[in-house]
Amino acid sequence: MKRFVVLGILFTAGTLSISAAALQQAPAAPRVVEVEKLHDNLYMMRGGGGNSAVFITAKGVVVVDTKNPGWGAPLLEKIKSVTDRPVTMIINTHTHGDHVSGNVEFPATVEVVTHENTAKNMETMRPPTGITPAPGAPVNIFKENGGRGLPKRTFKDTMTLGSGNDRIDLYYYGRGHTNGDAFIVFPALRVMHAGDIFSGKNVPLLDAVNGGSGIEIGRTLAKAADTKGVDRIITGHSTVMTVADLKEYAQFNNDFAAAVQAAKKAGRTPDDTATSWKIPAQYKGYAEPQAARLRANVQVVWDETK
Numbered sequence: 001m002k003r004f005v006v007l008g009i010l011f012t013a014g015t016l017s018i019s020a021a022a023l024q025q026a027p028a029a030p031r032v033v034e035v036e037k038l039h040d041n042l043y044m045m046r047g048g049g050g051n052s053a054v055f056i057t058a059k060g061v062v063v064v065d066t067k068n069p070g071w072g073a074p075l076l077e078k079i080k081s082v083t084d085r086p087v088t089m090i091i092n093t094h095t096h097g098d099h100v101s102g103n104v105e106f107p108a109t110v111e112v113v114t115h116e117n118t119a120k121n122m123e124t125m126r127p128p129t130g131i132t133p134a135p136g137a138p139v140n141i142f143k144e145n146g147g148r149g150l151p152k153r154t155f156k157d158t159m160t161l162g163s164g165n166d167r168i169d170l171y172y173y174g175r176g177h178t179n180g181d182a183f184i185v186f187p188a189l190r191v192m193h194a195g196d197i198f199s200g201k202n203v204p205l206l207d208a209v210n211g212g213s214g215i216e217i218g219r220t221l222a223k224a225a226d227t228k229g230v231d232r233i234i235t236g237h238s239t240v241m242t243v244a245d246l247k248e249y250a251q252f253n254n255d256f257a258a259a260v261q262a263a264k265k266a267g268r269t270p271d272d273t274a275t276s277w278k279i280p281a282q283y284k285g286y287a288e289p290q291a292a293r294l295r296a297n298v299q300v301v302w303d304e305t306k
């Protein structure tokens with residue numbers, strides 16, 4: 001009986017703190033999009049979700065990723081501060097809500113391009129592995145907007161858009177963060193946008209629900225690092241990095257998968273494996289993972305290991 005009372009109090013306290021947090025966020029904090037100029041015709045725009053790339057071509061502006069719900073309009077405003085040209089195309093790196101939700105705030109005439117698996121994932125917008133949607137977050141923002149912002153043009157392995165200095169090359173190298181991670185290359189500028197398969201130097205989100213793979217992610221990243229004609233990488237959520245950083249990140253993920261597979265072979269448990277794993281010493285500057293993320297990733301690799 002006593003235990004039920006204690007549980008009841010805990011539950012109430014938890015509910016109160018959640019609503020207090022929601023109330024504190026309620027008076028819409030200003031949505032500030034920060035601009036980092038990479039070239040005269042290429043900007044990285046940060047804040048409100050994943051990093052966006054803004055590429056200004058002769059025919060119009062191409063935007064890679066459009067951030068969280070409510071951040072499409074501030075992103076569009078910020079784009080107007082760097083060019084008079086209209087946005088003509090959105091490319092989404094993958095399906096997650098912090099990269100695609102702003103699509104619905106762009107004019108309906110804007111063409112949306114993704115990998116074919118991402119187009120399928122965006123129809124359902126399932127919450128990623130290990131992520132509980134925030135209270136009040138849209139369940140499926142595209143359904144709620146009558147299908148606006150969904151991709152109509154897709155690719156399977158590679159696709160080229162535009163030509164000359166305006167050329168964009170899209171690559172798919174296999175499963176990783178999801179099963180539809182596109183690498184977007186601006187060859188004239190030697191810059192790649194990698195999206196969240198390289199969100200930064202950290203333990204990745206392995207979204208098995210949307211086809212991600214803890215065993216294949218390292219291989220996929222290594223192929224991406226071999227892409228010709230690239231010097232700089234726009235990450236999903238961190239700073240601009242180098243091809244050497246991407247190569248290292250591929251190895252980091254291969255090492256993680258190998259460690260989990262060795263633990264499984266040795267008859268250990270996923271819990272024990274997760275609690276004893278540490279970032280290997282050679283990976284300097286990598287962010288410490290949250291325990292839940294680490295545990296979820298161990299499980300993803302464990303389940304993929306037969």
Ligand SMILES: [Zn+2]
Nearest residue numbers: 094096177196
């Ligand atoms: Zn993501």
